[in-house]
Amino acid sequence: MADISAGQIFLSAVLANNFVLAMFLGLCPFLGVSNRLATAAPMGAATTFVMLVASLCAYGLNWLVVHFELEFLRLISYIVVIASAVQLVEMVTKKYSPALFRALGIYLPLITTNCAVLGVALFQTAREYSFVQSLAFAIGAGAGFSLALILMAGLRERLNLARVPDVVQGTALALMLAGLLSLAFMGFAGLGAGE
Amino acid sequence: MAIPGQQPLSHLEEFMEGIWKQNPVFVMVLGMCPVLAVSVSAVNALSMGVATTFVLLCSTLLVSLIRNVVPKEVRIATYIVIIATFVTVVDYLIAAISLAVYEALGAFIQLIVVNCIILGRAEAHASKNPPLRTAVNALGMGAGFTIGLFALGSVREILGAGKLFGVALFGPDFQPWVVMVLPPGGFFVLGAWLLLFNWLKNRAAGSAGKLAEGGAHG
Amino acid sequence: MNGAPAVVATSSRAMVATLALVATLCGILIVSAYQGTLSAVTANKRVALERAVFKVVPGAVSVKEFVAGPAGIAPAGGVPAKDTVKFYAAYDAAGALKGIAAEGSASGYADVVRVLYAWDPARQAITGLGVIAMRETPGIGDKIYTDAAFLANFEALDARLDASGTALANPIRVVKHGSKRNPWEIDAISGATVTSKAVGRGINDSAQRLLPRLAPNLDQLRGN
Numbered sequence: 001m002a003d004i005s006a007g008q009i010f011l012s013a014v015l016a017n018n019f020v021l022a023m024f025l026g027l028c029p030f031l032g033v034s035n036r037l038a039t040a041a042p043m044g045a046a047t048t049f050v051m052l053v054a055s056l057c058a059y060g061l062n063w064l065v066v067h068f069e070l071e072f073l074r075l076i077s078y079i080v081v082i083a084s085a086v087q088l089v090e091m092v093t094k095k096y097s098p099a100l101f102r103a104l105g106i107y108l109p110l111i112t113t114n115c116a117v118l119g120v121a122l123f124q125t126a127r128e129y130s131f132v133q134s135l136a137f138a139i140g141a142g143a144g145f146s147l148a149l150i151l152m153a154g155l156r157e158r159l160n161l162a163r164v165p166d167v168v169q170g171t172a173l174a175l176m177l178a179g180l181l182s183l184a185f186m187g188f189a190g191l192g193a194g195e
Numbered sequence: 196m197a198i199p200g201q202q203p204l205s206h207l208e209e210f211m212e213g214i215w216k217q218n219p220v221f222v223m224v225l226g227m228c229p230v231l232a233v234s235v236s237a238v239n240a241l242s243m244g245v246a247t248t249f250v251l252l253c254s255t256l257l258v259s260l261i262r263n264v265v266p267k268e269v270r271i272a273t274y275i276v277i278i279a280t281f282v283t284v285v286d287y288l289i290a291a292i293s294l295a296v297y298e299a300l301g302a303f304i305q306l307i308v309v310n311c312i313i314l315g316r317a318e319a320h321a322s323k324n325p326p327l328r329t330a331v332n333a334l335g336m337g338a339g340f341t342i343g344l345f346a347l348g349s350v351r352e353i354l355g356a357g358k359l360f361g362v363a364l365f366g367p368d369f370q371p372w373v374v375m376v377l378p379p380g381g382f383f384v385l386g387a388w389l390l391l392f393n394w395l396k397n398r399a400a401g402s403a404g405k406l407a408e409g410g411a412h413g
Numbered sequence: 414m415n416g417a418p419a420v421v422a423t424s425s426r427a428m429v430a431t432l433a434l435v436a437t438l439c440g441i442l443i444v445s446a447y448q449g450t451l452s453a454v455t456a457n458k459r460v461a462l463e464r465a466v467f468k469v470v471p472g473a474v475s476v477k478e479f480v481a482g483p484a485g486i487a488p489a490g491g492v493p494a495k496d497t498v499k500f501y502a503a504y505d506a507a508g509a510l511k512g513i514a515a516e517g518s519a520s521g522y523a524d525v526v527r528v529l530y531a532w533d534p535a536r537q538a539i540t541g542l543g544v545i546a547m548r549e550t551p552g553i554g555d556k557i558y559t560d561a562a563f564l565a566n567f568e569a570l571d572a573r574l575d576a577s578g579t580a581l582a583n584p585i586r587v588v589k590h591g592s593k594r595n596p597w598e599i600d601a602i603s604g605a606t607v608t609s610k611a612v613g614r615g616i617n618d619s620a621q622r623l624l625p626r627l628a629p630n631l632d633q634l635r636g637n
Contacts, residue, residue, distance in 0.1 A: 175389060
């Protein structure tokens with residue numbers, strides 16, 4: 001797939017194939033951290049950074065495992081690298097922004113088990129992206145994830161002011177909202193189709 | 196989850212925990228990514244459920260067996276490596292059994308690694324309980340997860356394609372609700388199922404208990 | 414943590430030892446699963462490939478994989494080198510070359526559309542189309558493999574090389590529904606133009622790269 005431009009990959013990952021709303025990756029933090037706008041943005045930034053690191057490492061690792069014909073170790077090496085990258089981000093946040101560290105709480109280490117991060121690594125491998133394409137893909141995926149998270153947080157902050165029946169409270173409501181957002185994002189389909 | 200000081204549950208109760216009280220899909224809302232992504236048809240949903248159950252059972256069993264020798268500091272790393280191992284095994288097994296299913300599930304088989312249910316079970320249950328109890332609990336959780344996936348997959352396939360297991364249910368005049376097999380449909384159907392469960396729970400608890408908000412991470 | 418005994422102070426040696434032990438165990442598990450399923454997986458892939466190729470090249474009973482590079486064609490194997498195109502040669506029961514199948518891909522409406530097309534060396538035309546993977550809108554984009562009128566485009570889609578043999582004489586083009594005039598044009602599906610165009614673009618890109626390299630070496634395939 002050498003013929004797809006990096007810009008096209010980026011756009012597609014942000015909008016048309018948004019990681020959260022079209023590919024269902026990274027739903028855990030999407031539903032968990034999207035209560036407040038103030039935490040959604042840093043969470044998005046942290047995840048984007050981890051995605052970028054994971055994507056770079058995955059590119060190198062994939063070269064290694066293919067070179068030595070050890071494809072069956074691919075998954076294990078990816079997950080170990082991602083776990084280390086998350087640990088790194090965790091330490092950096094703890095040192096430079098303890099307040100943010102507390103706000104993100106349990107969801108920071110949970111980036112390890114964020115399918116979106118591993119998804120970036122796995123999809124770029126499956127689609128045989130080049131180095132530049134992988135970078136564009138990782139940044140696009142991160143931007144798309146942050147966009148979805150921030151939009152959702154904005155919506156949920158407004159909803160706090162609304163009177164919602166008891167039955168619909170909580171996750172059910174969040175899912176319905178996500179469905180509407182996803183429906184809206186479907187309008188972006190076709191953006192990637194160049195002529 | 197065994198709360199300290201509580202009576203240990205019988206094995207049957209342990210099994211039912213995962214299916215009803217702590218159903219990973221409907222009650223705990225865990226592991227949502229594969230649930231929504233592969234539930235476009237009943238077959239996909241079932242295969243995903245069985246694959247996840249297999250990984251869950253094997254990895255929690257191993258975790259439970261070695262729970263007394265693994266130092267606390269490295270336990271999460273150990274768990275992740277164990278889970279990744281079994282996922283790789285399942286990945287190859289599915290490719291060997293049916294390439295069609297393998298391609299339909301795609302990257303989501305490998306994404307089982309980051310399914311919170313498995314790491315959650317390993318950490319919260321398997322690391323504190325003997326193998327037999329762990330296995331029973333894991334089977335229950337797996338069954339609950341499979342049921343949840345199937346509930347979602349069958350509804351989406353029936354409404355979105357007018358079929359179940361690939362067999363057309365309605366006449367040729369049926370106009371499928373295409374949106375149901377598209378991404379938004381996944382959110383809507385799961386939301387609807389949660390509504391149903393909330394309503395049942397509310398009715399059972401009467402007006403007394405305010406429903407516990409499902410902790411959402413998956 | 415009532416299960417973990419050494420909570421007070423764990424020596425790093427114990428930690429490393431545990432990790433090494435677990436890693437060894439997992440390594441053994443993975444490798445045995447890989448070895449144990451390898452033959453079945455290869456067989457499955459083979460069957461899937463044959464099924465896909467036989468569908469676009471009717472009458473074929475066996476298939477061989479090749480790669481076409483700047484230096485000519487060679488049987489596929491090992492890690493594919495840069496700048497090569499993979500294709501499949503399909504043979505009938507008597508061992509005669511029935512047709513060539515190759516993959517084309519281009520971005521469609523939602524995601525990349527991957528198709529397998531058949532090329533008939535005798536007629537210098539594309540004679541069949543199959544879809545490998547797509548995520549287009551169900552009910553609209555999937556017409557590319559259900560719509561009989563669209564598939565009729567690929568019964569004899571002109572794909573002959575120009576005089577110099579370096580490119581197609583007429584690039585394969587997708588035209589608006591109902592305005593097909595020439596044998597190298599594809600009549601788009603009305604309402605699914607973007608997906609139709611992706612199919613045409615995928616085939617054209619792939620054919621432009623593959624056929625100039627393949628055509629001079631056809632005898633090599635027949636010899637098999």
